[in-house]
Amino acid sequence: MPPRLRATLPCLTAAALFALALSPAPVAAEPRATSDTPLALTPPMGWNNWAHYMCDIDEAKVVANADALVSTGLAAKGYDTVTVDDCWMTKSRNARGDLVVDTAKFPRGVAWLGEYLHAKGLKFGIYQDAGSLTCEKYPGSGAPEGGGADHYARDARQFASWKVDYVKMDGCNLWVPEGRTKEQAYRDAYNAVAKALRDSGRDMVLSASAPAYFQQGEWGGSDWHKVLGWVGETGQLWREGKDIKVYNPAAPATSRWSSVLGNYGYNRWLGRYAGPGNWNDPDFLIAGSPGLTAAESRSQVALWSMMAAPFILSSDVSKLTPAGLAALGNTRLIALDQDPMGRQGAVVSSNATFEILVRPLANGDRAVAVLNRSANTRDIRVPLDEIGLNDCTADAQDLWSGARTEVSDALTGKLAGHDTAVWRLSPRGCSEAVPTGQIVGDGARCADGANTSGVGAVVMAGCTGAPDQRWFLGDDSRLRLAGECLSAGEDGLVELADCAPANSGQPGQSWSHRRDGTLVEEAGGLCLTAPARAATPDAPAERLRLTPCGEHRVDQAWSLPV
Numbered sequence: 041m042p043p044r045l046r047a048t049l050p051c052l053t054a055a056a057l058f059a060l061a062l063s064p065a066p067v068a069a070e071p072r073a074t075s076d077t078p079l080a081l082t083p084p085m086g087w088n089n090w091a092h093y094m095c096d097i098d099e100a101k102v103v104a105n106a107d108a109l110v111s112t113g114l115a116a117k118g119y120d121t122v123t124v125d126d127c128w129m130t131k132s133r134n135a136r137g138d139l140v141v142d143t144a145k146f147p148r149g150v151a152w153l154g155e156y157l158h159a160k161g162l163k164f165g166i167y168q169d170a171g172s173l174t175c176e177k178y179p180g181s182g183a184p185e186g187g188g189a190d191h192y193a194r195d196a197r198q199f200a201s202w203k204v205d206y207v208k209m210d211g212c213n214l215w216v217p218e219g220r221t222k223e224q225a226y227r228d229a230y231n232a233v234a235k236a237l238r239d240s241g242r243d244m245v246l247s248a249s250a251p252a253y254f255q256q257g258e259w260g261g262s263d264w265h266k267v268l269g270w271v272g273e274t275g276q277l278w279r280e281g282k283d284i285k286v287y288n289p290a291a292p293a294t295s296r297w298s299s300v301l302g303n304y305g306y307n308r309w310l311g312r313y314a315g316p317g318n319w320n321d322p323d324f325l326i327a328g329s330p331g332l333t334a335a336e337s338r339s340q341v342a343l344w345s346m347m348a349a350p351f352i353l354s355s356d357v358s359k360l361t362p363a364g365l366a367a368l369g370n371t372r373l374i375a376l377d378q379d380p381m382g383r384q385g386a387v388v389s390s391n392a393t394f395e396i397l398v399r400p401l402a403n404g405d406r407a408v409a410v411l412n413r414s415a416n417t418r419d420i421r422v423p424l425d426e427i428g429l430n431d432c433t434a435d436a437q438d439l440w441s442g443a444r445t446e447v448s449d450a451l452t453g454k455l456a457g458h459d460t461a462v463w464r465l466s467p468r469g470c471s472e473a474v475p476t477g478q479i480v481g482d483g484a485r486c487a488d489g490a491n492t493s494g495v496g497a498v499v500m501a502g503c504t505g506a507p508d509q510r511w512f513l514g515d516d517s518r519l520r521l522a523g524e525c526l527s528a529g530e531d532g533l534v535e536l537a538d539c540a541p542a543n544s545g546q547p548g549q550s551w552s553h554r555r556d557g558t559l560v561e562e563a564g565g566l567c568l569t570a571p572a573r574a575a576t577p578d579a580p581a582e583r584l585r586l587t588p589c590g591e592h593r594v595d596q597a598w599s600l601p602v
């Protein structure tokens with residue numbers, strides 16, 4: 041694979057960054073895990089009770105859902121980790137300080153449940169909290185409010201003795217000691233959790249909720265980005281934000297579609313953090329459950345698989361709709377989600393109606409998805425050169441139907457409202473794929489090369505999917521739009537200018553994308569910075585500039601096409 045401008049690792053010097061930007065993309069990133077055994081090299085799959093049962097949970101329900109995973113065939117397709125969420129324990133620890141299972145709910149205890157699941161070929165997950173109390177106010181593992189001993193090691197040992205395979209570690213009620221910031225307190229707590237799990241001697245996947253406690257809107261704030269930067273050092277997956285809307289038995293028909301779109305919304309920009317052993321988790325799959333139509337269920341499965349998201353159902357598995365079950369059990373979609381390269385797909389084009397996502401895959405294929413946000417059936421057309429494939433044809437498999445077609449210019453079709461089309465393209469005779477599409481920054485706005493504020497000006501605008509927002513990421517570290525290169529200009533501004541030949545030595549046109557999201561101009565070491573959001577919609581658009589790189593500044597974080 042030839043060199044390509046791409047995400048690089050944190051903590052590198054400018055020189056190292058440049059070198060990495062020009063070095064070949066790896067086939068699979070180096071996994072980071074809590075022990076020597078790499079964990080969760082592909083996104084975890086399974087079931088959790090929360091979004092359907094919440095605290096109304098017991099042994100019979102867990103067993104029934106585990107059995108249903110097996111009888112529906114979902115377990116054999118990979119949905120293998122059964123996690124009991126909050127409310128499984130009593131409200132206090134025993135005299136020794138151990139957690140106590142609520143035997144009214146789980147009469148045969150936790151170890152029995154683990155054995156039952158393991159005998160079925162399933163894995164066992166459990167919920168706990170890194171603060172002093174869980175979100176439902178059961179005993180957490182963390183230090184009490186005001187300070188004192190934590191229970192991280194004790195609880196990890198207990199989980200290991202119960203042969204737990206997966207720990208969902210929530211972050212409610214976490215005490216912030218004096219002199220520590222909230223972000224530092226969470227970092228300390230999650231480091232301690234990870235150490236305790238490691239020291240327990242049993243490999244347990246760590247699902248960390250830390251980022252979710254720092255989320256502010258879709259683009260997030262500085263602390264959120266900071267937490268996203270470290271959470272993968274210890275966790276294999278992490279919740280970054282809001283819960284998916286839970287099932288309400290009193291109003292089962294209530295739509296949950298806007299919740300799916302909301303969680304998709306914040307997860308879609310974070311691909312730079314994902315890779316084998318590190319997954320962004322936009323929360324549970326509720327496809328096939330009350331509150332989503334068949335089209336909406338397909339969309340959730342398609343979008344989650346494009347984003348390499350964990351596939352964790354949270355529903356009554358025996359009551360999944362046939363369409364939902366078919367979507368969740370579609371082995372082509374599962375293979376997409378579980379692609380061994382582990383590269384999260386990116387939004388390459390979006391507007392009020394359509395979102396187009398692209399995901400590069402291990403065997404050189406490219407997955408493409410189109411979401412129709414509108415309520416009506418629409419014609420869709422995706423030219424190959426707008427998704428990075430130039431001068432070639434592609435064998436396109438519709439992942440829903442399995443049907444294959446030869447595509448020479450554009451993917452086309454009709455797409456029902458709220459539905460998502462998804463294809464796997466095997467390019468034929470193409471030059472190397474060129475990441476093509478929108479560059480998204482602060483406020484989920486797009487870097488736009490329309491000449492609204494002067495020749496060559498680049499401004500931030502609402503995303504439209506139009507050519508003035510279609511960037512091409514060259515294998516020479518250039519960012520091109522309409523044949524011109526993003527360049528350092530006068531007065532700290534950036535501009536579109538003629539591309540200098542690669543060996544001309546002209547500075548100001550080479551860019552590196554770091555894992556923290558910054559786009560660093562190599563010659564000056566400065567960071568591409570979005571202007572403040574306009575106070576009024578008709579205020580003149582301000583231009584993008586280069587400013588000193590700060591620490592996790594939201595106006596310096598960028599999401600790029602892949």
Ligand code: GAL
Pocket residue numbers: 090125126167174175176210211212279283
């Ligand atoms: C929330 C979490 C949910 C569920 C709940 C239990 O913080 O996001 O997924 O675990 O706590 O109380």
